[in-house]
Amino acid sequence: MPDPATAPITIPADLLPADGRFGSGPSKVRAEQVRALSDAGTSLLGTSHRQAPVRSVVRRVREGLAELFSLPEGYEVVLGNGGSTTFWDVATACLVRTKAQHAAFGEFGAKFAAATTAAPFLEASQVIAAPPGTVALPAPADDVDVHAWPHNETSTGAMAPVVRVPGSRERGALTLVDATSGAGALPVDVAETDVYYFAPQKVFGSDGGLWLALCSPDALARAEEVESSGTRWVPESLSLRAAAANSRQDQTLNTPAIATLVMLAEQVEWILGHGGLAWAAARSAESAAHLYGWAEEREWATPFVADPAERSTVVGTIDLDETIDATAVVSTLRAHGVLDVFPYRKLGRNQLRVAMFPAIDPDDVRALTACVDHVVSRLA
Numbered sequence: 009m010p011d012p013a014t015a016p017i018t019i020p021a022d023l024l025p026a027d028g029r030f031g032s033g034p035s036k037v038r039a040e041q042v043r044a045l046s047d048a049g050t051s052l053l054g055t056s057h058r059q060a061p062v063r064s065v066v067r068r069v070r071e072g073l074a075e076l077f078s079l080p081e082g083y084e085v086v087l088g089n090g091g092s093t094t095f096w097d098v099a100t101a102c103l104v105r106t107k108a109q110h111a112a113f114g115e116f117g118a119k120f121a122a123a124t125t126a127a128p129f130l131e132a133s134q135v136i137a138a139p140p141g142t143v144a145l146p147a148p149a150d151d152v153d154v155h156a157w158p159h160n161e162t163s164t165g166a167m168a169p170v171v172r173v174p175g176s177r178e179r180g181a182l183t184l185v186d187a188t189s190g191a192g193a194l195p196v197d198v199a200e201t202d203v204y205y206f207a208p209q210k211v212f213g214s215d216g217g218l219w220l221a222l223c224s225p226d227a228l229a230r231a232e233e234v235e236s237s238g239t240r241w242v243p244e245s246l247s248l249r250a251a252a253a254n255s256r257q258d259q260t261l262n263t264p265a266i267a268t269l270v271m272l273a274e275q276v277e278w279i280l281g282h283g284g285l286a287w288a289a290a291r292s293a294e295s296a297a298h299l300y301g302w303a304e305e306r307e308w309a310t311p312f313v314a315d316p317a318e319r320s321t322v323v324g325t326i327d328l329d330e331t332i333d334a335t336a337v338v339s340t341l342r343a344h345g346v347l348d349v350f351p352y353r354k355l356g357r358n359q360l361r362v363a364m365f366p367a368i369d370p371d372d373v374r375a376l377t378a379c380v381d382h383v384v385s386r387l388a
């Protein structure tokens with residue numbers, strides 16, 4: 009029963025989604041993943057990550073991701089502890105030779121730019137910025153050896169193409185794409201990147217704390233070059249070379265969260281079992297088509313991202329008319345178990361943000377918009 013103090017508006021039970029988790033990360037964990045965890049109880053949890061049972065889970069993750077992303081020849085699935093934020097430091101320490109270029113159009117793109125900018129051993133980064141709700145694209149530049157941008161900017165709900173900057177390969181510049189919230193649900197040709205990296209708590213519906221990176225031979229060679237140059241101190245925990253060496257043995261440098269790996273392996277195999285990346289992308293796109301179409305049909309709702317081609321199919325952002333208090337909508341939904349549709353806090357907009365990862369049933373996105381219609385009609 010909703011608490012009448014916080015929910016003076018009651019949403020009829022038949023409008024509610026079957027599962028109320030719409031957060032953009034950590035995101036919905038499917039019950040089957042939790043069951044796998046329980047099944048792994050005595051055989052995996054609480055056992056050595058250097059022994060065959062846990063290593064076989066890491067192998068499932070690495071082989072599953074290789075299949076999911078049709079990994080190009082010579083690319084490797086590398087993983088380590090610390091999440092995508094730590095991978096920014098790994099990339100800063102091991103992949104940028106002298107200068108990086110970042111296309112930044114939201115919080116996450118800007119954070120990686122801040123990491124390379126702060127590195128005392130690098131030249132000041134070139135940052136190509138665009139306002140939230142739009143997309144900035146990387147551009148040819150003679151003096152940069154890394155081009156970096158997010159596939160999906162989770163803070164704003166804008167997505168960018170993943171295509172190499174023309175001539176970048178010939179110039180020896182690497183392409184690093186932050187796919188934390190897009191990997192596994194947005195179509196991609198990984199050959200257009202040197203590193204396509206992500207973490208398990210978004211599309212893969214697992215817990216946080218790991219980073220995973222699909223690395224090209226050029227990226228691995230760059231790490232080898234930078235780390236063996238002797239001119240830069242690279243802490244072992246940030247060493248891509250050490251991470252790659254461990255990953256080849258289906259291990260991590262230091263102890264990983266085994267539960268995270270089990271739930272990740274389950275989700276990768278769930279997506280593969282339904283037809284792989286194309287299926288996952290279509291399922292998210294179905295939810296997105298509904299969400300944006302719904303907003304466009306309402307006088308009081310507008311997709312935040314103006315260009316339909318840039319509207320994310322995994323994280324949707326919908327501005328509400330100023331006469332409707334989005335915070336009241338969000339808290340009324342929360343009182344009914346419909347969770348985490350608040351906007352990214354620093355964006356500060358009167359907005360709803362809805363994750364549409366493959367784990368989230370498109371029918372539940374339809375139910376969510378019916379709930380919003382109900383709440384808005386009662387608020388008015």
Ligand SMILES: *Cc1c(COP(=O)(O)O)cnc(C)c1O
Nearest residue numbers: 091092093116158162188189207
């Ligand atoms: C969530 C997110 C991150 C941060 O991931 P952590 O694993 O919490 O460090 C980075 N980039 C994008 C695009 C994200 O969505």
